[in-house]
Amino acid sequence: MNDDTVISQDAINTAVWNACDTFRGTVDPSIYKDYILTMLFLKYISDIWQDHYERYQAAHGAHPELIEELLKNERFVLPRSANFRALHEARHQPGNGERIDRALHAIEEANLGKLRDVFQDISFNSTKLGDEAQKNDILRHLLEDFARPELNLRESRVGQLDVIGNAYEFLIKNFATTAGKKAGEFYTPPEVSQLMARLMAPQEGEEICDPTCGSGSLLMKCAQLIRSRTGRRHYALYGQEAIGSTWALAKMNMFLHAEDNHRVEWGDTLRNPKLLDADGRLRRFDVVVANPPFSLEKWGHENAAKDPHQRFRRGVPPRTKGDYAFILHMVETMRPGTGRMAVVVPHGVLFRGASEGRIRQVLIEENLLDVVIGLPEKLFYGTGIPAAILVLRQNKVDDKVLFIDASRAYQDGKNQNLLRAQDVQAIIDAVQARQPIDKYAHLATREEIAGHGFNLNIPRYVNTFEDTATADLPAVRAERLKLKEELAELELKMAGYLKELGYD
Template structure:
C-alpha cells in the first residue's frame, strides 16, 4: 500500500490530539510519559515493519530468512512486542500488562542501549483508574496511534526528522502546560541552536550536559559536527539527569536518533556526579553546556564544603540558589586546553553579591569568563524573566570579556518570544568579531570589570540609551500660534451662525 509523504504539522497535531484520551482523567505531568513512550514504540514498530516489508518484497517473503536478516538491524523488536501486536489485542483485557511486557522485552533485546529505560514507567498502573477504565483508556490510546495520520514508516517520513520534531513539539507543549516543572528540562530549540553554533563542537570532541533533560542540547551539538563534517559521528555525548522519567526520555531520544556513542547517567549531578573516570575523579570534556534549573533551592549546600571533587574551592554558593553550584561543577569538568563552556543562567547570577560575588570575582580574575550574552525575556517556559548565556574558556586569546545585549532582538509570539535565525546569526557574528558595536556589544577589559566591583550587569557595559529627537521650540511655537488663529476664526464663524439663528450671547 503506497504511503503519502508526511507533513510535520499534521503529525504534531495528531500526536497532541492523542493526549485527549487522558485529559480530564490524568494529570499532564503523568500522561506525558505515556504519550512519549507510546510515540517511541510506534516509531520503532513502523520502522521495523517497513524493513520487514522491504525484505519480503526483495526476497520473496521467506519468514526465516527475513528474521535472520532483521537481526542485523540497529535495534531489535522481539516477536509479539510491536505496537501492531498490541493494537490487534486492544479489545482484550490486560492492555496495561501487555504494553509493559512488550516494552521490557524490547529493552532486553537491545542490551545496554535501552537498559533501565522503561523501569520508571508502567502502563499497568492504578493512576489510570480501575481495570476497566485503564483498559478503555489504553485501547483509545492504541487506536489514536494506530491512525494513518500517525504512520511513521520511513517510506512515508522520507528525510524528515519527524520523530525528533514531534518529541520537541510535545515537550514544548507539556512545558507550556506544566510550568516550571516541565521547563526544567526543556530548552527552547533556538537557544540550543545558538549554544551549539557558538561552542563550535569539533570532530573527536567529548561533549557533556550535566543537566541534560531530554538530551536535545547534546544532540544539537552532535548535529553541528555532522553538518560541518559531512555526517561524521566521531564524537561522544555525555549527560546526567536527576529525574528518572526525563532520563528515560533522553535515552529514548538518543536511541531514536542513532546516537550510539553516548553515556547518559541518572542521578543528581551536584550531590552525586556519576560521570567519573576509572580512578573516581571527574571526567573532563572538550565542550560542556547546560540549561540547569534556575536558582535551584535545596541543591546540596549541606555537603558542598566537604566536596571531595574540590568543585567549590572558589566558594560555596548560597543555600537557596544553586546557579553557581552548576557553574562550579561545569568549570571543573573542562579539559585544560580545549575546554569551552556555555551555560544559561538567570540575570541575578551576573550581579548578586555575597558568596556568589566572591565566586564570580575568582572566575573573572582567573580569566575564564569569555562572553556574556543577554537574551530576551519570555524565551523560556515556566518563567517570563530574561536569561543570559555565560561562555567560559580554559584557554583565551585575550584578557577581556565580550558583552552582547541581544535582549531586544526577537520575534514576538502570543505567549513566548523566539529568537529568529537572523537574531542568532547576529549574535554569532558579533561573538566571532569580538569587538564593540554601537548599542549592541562591548569588549571590556578585566580592569574595567574590577572597577565595576565585578558586577556583570549588561547595561553597565552596553549603552542602549536612545536619545530623544531634538525638539525645535520655534517651530512648535509657530504651529501653536497658527492653531490659535485658526481657532479664533472658527469661533467667529460659529458666533455668526448662532446670531442668524437668534442665539445671541
C-alpha cells in the first residue's frame, strides 16, 4: 500500500477491530479493551512523530541538532526508545510487556503536563495476559497487528480527518455493545451526544463541564460544535470521572483530539468533587452536560446532609437512587446568568414521589426546569429502558415547561435503536419553536404541572392517542346485507351442484 494513499475511517475501524482477535478467547473484553486503545494511542503518536521527523530531516538533514530542537516543540515529545517502531523491531525478543510499559512511562514523563498518571492503571506486563510465554506471544501478535499498512496513521495519509478520535469512539461503542452494562456506563451513543450538544448550543469562550465524563465523547461533541461554527478552539472543557481506566481513556481521547485546553479529574463527583475554584467552592460553568449512571445505589447518601457545598439543600435524594444527586450537583455548578444543563435520566426521575417529588417541585418552583424530552427505548448500551433528557436553565424565556414525546421516532435496530438525523432535528425544531405540536409537544404552565402534583410523566401532558375513525353504521349494514345475499346465492348454487351429483 502506498504511504500517501488517503486512509478511510472504515479501514482503520476494521483493522483495529481485527486486532482484537489477538485477545479473543484468552482475555476478557473488559480487560483487553484498555490494551487495544492504549496501543492505538501509542501507534498514532509514533506515526505522527515519524512523519514530522522525516519532514524535518528532508529540510534540515545537515543540522541534526536543529532537528532535535524542532522535535522538542511538537505538541508531544516522543523519546526514541518509546517509539512504536522500536517496540515492533524487538517483538521476537523476550520481555515485550516490560518494554511496552517502559515506553509508556517514558512518554508520560516526557509529557507530564498532558499525560500525568494516565498509564498508571495499565500494565502490558501483567499476569492478566497469561504466563510469560503466552503474554510475550500475545503482545508480539498485537504489535504485528498495529504494524499493518492499513494502520499507517501518518498525517500524509490521515489528512484533516479526525480518524483517531473516531476510531476510539468506534471501539468504545463496540466494546459497550459486547460487554453490556459495565461498558455502557461510560458510553453515550453519538446521536444522543450530538442532540445534547445542540440543545446546549455552546458558544465561543464558554466553559463546558461533564461531571461524569466517561471517555469524554459528550464534551468533545460540544467542542466540535463550536469549532464547526467558528473554526477556532476558544473554549475550555472540564470533566470528572470515577473509574480510573475510563479517566485514562478520556485523557488520551482529549490528547488525540488536540483538546489541550481541558481539565479532566479522576474521582467520585458526588463524594469528592474536584472541579473547584481558588476558594475551594464548586466551580461554575456555562454548559453542564452528563449521562450519569442510572439510579446508582451507593452514591454517598450517608454524608449528603452535611455536604460542604450544600448541593442537597433542596432535599436529600433516596439512599438507593442517586439520580437527583447528580442533577442537584449539576444545578449547583451552572453559572448564574448563562448557565444551562442537559442530563440523561431514567423515566422514574419524572414521577417518583417522596424526597424526589419534593426536589422536583422545588426545581420547578425556582423556574429552572425548561424542557423534558422522552427518548425511544433501547438507545443506550446496557439497558433497554427508555430514557429522558432534562434541560434546565438559569435564564428561561418564560415560566413554562416544554414536554416533547420523541419516543416513537427512531430507526429500529436488531439490538439497539438509533436516533436518525431527522429525529434529532425534529426535537431541536420543537425546542426552538417552544409551541404545542399535536401528539408531539406541549407547553405546560406551572399551574398545570402543580395540578398534576408536580408529576412530569410525559403522557400526562402529550396526548399521543390515535382516534379511530367513527364507524359508518348505515354503510356497515348495507355491506352486511350485500354479503348475506351473496352467501344465499352461493348456497343455491351449491345445492344445485350437489343435486346433479346425486346428493339430495
